Amino acid sequence: MPKTIIVSNRLPVKISRVDDAYHSSPSEGGLATGLGSIYKQGDNVWIGWPGVEITAQDDRDQITAELKDLNLIPVFLDQEEINQYYEGFSNEVLWPVFHYYASTYAAYKQSNWDYYQTVNKKFRDMILSVAEPGDVIWIHDYQLLLLPALVRAQMPDVSIGFFLHIPFPSNEMFRLIPWRSELLEGMLGADLIGFHTFDDVRHFLGAATRLLPVSSNANIISNGERSVVIESFPMGIDEKKYASLPLQDEVKEQIGLIKENFKNKKLILSIDRLDYSKGILQRLEAFQLLLEMCPECKENITLYMIVVPSRDTVPQYAHLRDEIDKKVGKINALYRTMDWSPVHYYYRSFPIETLSALYYSADVCLVTPMRDGMNLVSKEYVASRINNDGVLIMSEMAGSSKELIEAIIVNPNNMGEVCRAILQAINMKPEEQRRRMIPMRQLVAKFNTSHWVKIFMDRLKEVKLMQRSLQARHVSNTTEQSIINRYIKTKKRIIFLDYDGTLVNFKSNIDQASPDKELYNIINKLAEDPANQLVLISGRKHENLDSWFKDNDIYLIAEHGSWFKQQGTSWHKIGGLSDQWKHDIYPILETYVDRTPGSFIEEKTYSLVWHYRKAQAGLGELRANELMNNLKYLASDKGLQLLAGDKVLEVKNMDINKGKAALTLTEGKDYDFVIAFGDDYTDEDIFKALPESAITIKVGSNLSAAKFYLRNPAEVRKLLTSFARYTPAEMDVEK
Ligand code: GDG
Numbered sequence: 001m002p003k004t005i006i007v008s009n010r011l012p013v014k015i016s017r018v019d020d021a022y023h024s025s026p027s028e029g030g031l032a033t034g035l036g037s038i039y040k041q042g043d044n045v046w047i048g049w050p051g052v053e054i055t056a057q058d059d060r061d062q063i064t065a066e067l068k069d070l071n072l073i074p075v076f077l078d079q080e081e082i083n084q085y086y087e088g089f090s091n092e093v094l095w096p097v098f099h100y101y102a103s104t105y106a107a108y109k110q111s112n113w114d115y116y117q118t119v120n121k122k123f124r125d126m127i128l129s130v131a132e133p134g135d136v137i138w139i140h141d142y143q144l145l146l147l148p149a150l151v152r153a154q155m156p157d158v159s160i161g162f163f164l165h166i167p168f169p170s171n172e173m174f175r176l177i178p179w180r181s182e183l184l185e186g187m188l189g190a191d192l193i194g195f196h197t198f199d200d201v202r203h204f205l206g207a208a209t210r211l212l213p214v215s216s217n218a219n220i221i222s223n224g225e226r227s228v229v230i231e232s233f234p235m236g237i238d239e240k241k242y243a244s245l246p247l248q249d250e251v252k253e254q255i256g257l258i259k260e261n262f263k264n265k266k267l268i269l270s271i272d273r274l275d276y277s278k279g280i281l282q283r284l285e286a287f288q289l290l291l292e293m294c295p296e297c298k299e300n301i302t303l304y305m306i307v308v309p310s311r312d313t314v315p316q317y318a319h320l321r322d323e324i325d326k327k328v329g330k331i332n333a334l335y336r337t338m339d340w341s342p343v344h345y346y347y348r349s350f351p352i353e354t355l356s357a358l359y360y361s362a363d364v365c366l367v368t369p370m371r372d373g374m375n376l377v378s379k380e381y382v383a384s385r386i387n388n389d390g391v392l393i394m395s396e397m398a399g400s401s402k403e404l405i406e407a408i409i410v411n412p413n414n415m416g417e418v419c420r421a422i423l424q425a426i427n428m429k430p431e432e433q434r435r436r437m438i439p440m441r442q443l444v445a446k447f448n449t450s451h452w453v454k455i456f457m458d459r460l461k462e463v464k465l466m467q468r469s470l471q472a473r474h475v476s477n478t479t480e481q482s483i484i485n486r487y488i489k490t491k492k493r494i495i496f497l498d499y500d501g502t503l504v505n506f507k508s509n510i511d512q513a514s515p516d517k518e519l520y521n522i523i524n525k526l527a528e529d530p531a532n533q534l535v536l537i538s539g540r541k542h543e544n545l546d547s548w549f550k551d552n553d554i555y556l557i558a559e560h561g562s563w564f565k566q567q568g569t570s571w572h573k574i575g576g577l578s579d580q581w582k583h584d585i586y587p588i589l590e591t592y593v594d595r596t597p598g599s600f601i602e603e604k605t606y607s608l609v610w611h612y613r614k615a616q617a618g619l620g621e622l623r624a625n626e627l628m629n630n631l632k633y634l635a636s637d638k639g640l641q642l643l644a645g646d647k648v649l650e651v652k653n654m655d656i657n658k659g660k661a662a663l664t665l666t667e668g669k670d671y672d673f674v675i676a677f678g679d680d681y682t683d684e685d686i687f688k689a690l691p692e693s694a695i696t697i698k699v700g701s702n703l704s705a706a707k708f709y710l711r712n713p714a715e716v717r718k719l720l721t722s723f724a725r726y727t728p729a730e731m732d733v734e735k
Helices: 030-039 057-068 079-098 110-130 147-154 180-187 198-211 239-247 249-261 280-293 315-335 352-361 376-384 415-426 430-446 449-472 477-489 517-528 542-549 582-595 619-637 658-666 681-689 713-724 728-734
Strands: 004-010 013-018 021-026 045-049 072-074 136-140 159-163 192-195 215-217 220-223 226-232 266-273 301-308 343-346 364-367 391-395 408-410 493-497 532-537 555-558 563-565 600-603 607-611 640-644 648-653 673-678 695-699 708-710
Touching: 004 030, 004 110, 021 057, 030 045, 030 136, 030 449, 045 110, 057 072, 079 110, 110 147, 136 147, 136 449, 147 159, 147 180, 159 449, 180 198, 192 198, 192 449, 198 215, 198 220, 198 226, 226 449, 239 249, 239 352, 239 376, 239 430, 249 352, 266 280, 266 352, 266 376, 266 415, 280 301, 280 315, 280 415, 301 315, 301 352, 315 343, 352 376, 364 376, 364 415, 376 391, 376 430, 391 415, 391 430, 408 415, 477 673, 477 713, 493 658, 517 532, 517 713, 532 658, 542 555, 542 563, 555 658, 582 600, 582 607, 582 619, 619 640, 619 648, 640 681, 658 673, 658 681, 673 681, 681 695, 695 713, 708 713
Parallel strands: 004 045, 004 136, 045 072, 136 159, 159 192, 192 226, 266 301, 266 364, 301 343, 364 391, 391 408, 493 532, 493 673, 532 555, 673 695, 695 708
Antiparallel strands: 013 021, 215 220, 220 226, 555 563, 600 607, 607 648, 640 648
């Protein structure tokens, strides 16, 4: 029975040492609750670091045995590994860069990187010791970016999902990291990569396609053999738990106390882990500004601020903690009165019952991080508002602001805006609070943590099925043999060959892709067999094909079927077509050439092509979209078709396509072997037009109407070479 293996840096446990022995107790954070439905079942397991350094082998054995009953498997780390892999690389490179703090906090140390690799390998070894073929592995977060590819190298077929809990930054930030390519390659070992928001998805696609030699089609990256799907899966919370907590007696009691203590005051709540990304100092700054600007706020509003200690042995964090202490002290010193303190500050964590009472009681929840992957506090506040009241102020830099759109959304750097938002919140009428809170509660209820787990796991299954169906269509050894057997048995064959991307790899300069000696040899060998009709069917200009193949015994079709040349005859152009439309379209294309360095126009008899292969990455695609929109109506008026190809946009007469051209050669002929090879959108017309008995082969692993696929021109050449072995002359030699 296949199992699911969850992997994260930390196990969902707390380990404590009592009377010289270690004890473990489950720690139910958001992730642990969400994944509880998985790792607690059957043979499923969760692999991770137990969170403390345990050195003695006896202690390790004892903890391992104890955790086994909870379906948890520990990866033990020594102090140096914790320092360098966790504190060093994860928290001093990845955390600051991914939260856009590269220049202030990132330190790129080679030894930290070395440890990061070593510890990722340690996790890999633990996975390999339990994983079996068919298992599903779900890896979490920034500490384990290399792990997907490390596991993939050992288990090529296993299902691997990866989820990043923090933001994925723009490529302009990400590319600062010296080991950026290795990190991306590590992540691309997964089959499905999940982020909290669509922006993270865009950033990842941008970074991967700019920094690695991979291509992407919408949200799918072709990584050699495998297609990797990149998608957003906004994480939810255990909404039912937060909605039911305020009904518990213990929580009710605390709610009573809070109400009593803050009678006639508007209570503004803020809860964060100590971190510079959470914008705690800036929030205090805005609060102070509000007290300065708004005399009537004094004695009427209270900021209840919880900061949960985190990493404060690291100097930067200790410094931040000290700055917060100072700032709170200053505000209170300036504004406190006999019976009012503007800021109630707690630097510690509280039991969930206290959090619930605060969520339930606070008039406003102020969530203003500078950057946050998601931010669960905002969702917990919403889920706790069972009377549909209360106001959420939300930073637009947090992932959850993309979902909780009825919140008051602010830019946390804009002090004035934050002040105005607080004023708006404390003065908001109950009807408006309700109008905003109801849809947010519905959203948090539906997109809860089990929903998040389910849609991620379902999608991972789908991705694996998609990959398998693509793999099944790859021309394997057995399919190849059966195609060759058919080839040998047949007497009248037609072989359609596209050129660029099919017989030769793409070159950035279109004139550099000229045929090489090997290709001429293959074509000549195949042409020697009188049973073969070879057809080169390309979008290139006829002059171009002529210069390369005029001496070869091959039927040439140029410009997608505008020009034909049978062996031993001269070129003729398809009749009855107009090219007058070019006068209108050409000047439009020229404006795009003027605005897009590196792009150029290619003119063919019945088409115009705008090439942008050499334009700045991303800009070409943007302009191509713009051009598409620009030409849409004009094209349909004039009977033209717009074709978006590989770094090209082609405008051509609608009546011409490779499918029609291929049919003029096959219709009414009794070919007993029809085969077509092609790699792009224009070849799809051939695949669709040819009869069912034809063998159609797409080059590249994208979805296609073709029956089979080959990976690259080298594989096409290999198959054609196998055919060539059976030309009569060749067989005589072999005998
Ligand atoms: C990372 C990403 C992303 C806080 N104080 C106490 C307490 N908490 C709990 C909250 C909440 C959690 O801690 C904090 O979650 P966040 O999402 O706000 O932030 P990070 O810890 O930075 O988490 C973040 C998250 O991963 C999930 O993917 O949303 O963007 O940075 O659940 O309730 N819990 C208790 N006492 C406290 O005093 N018991």
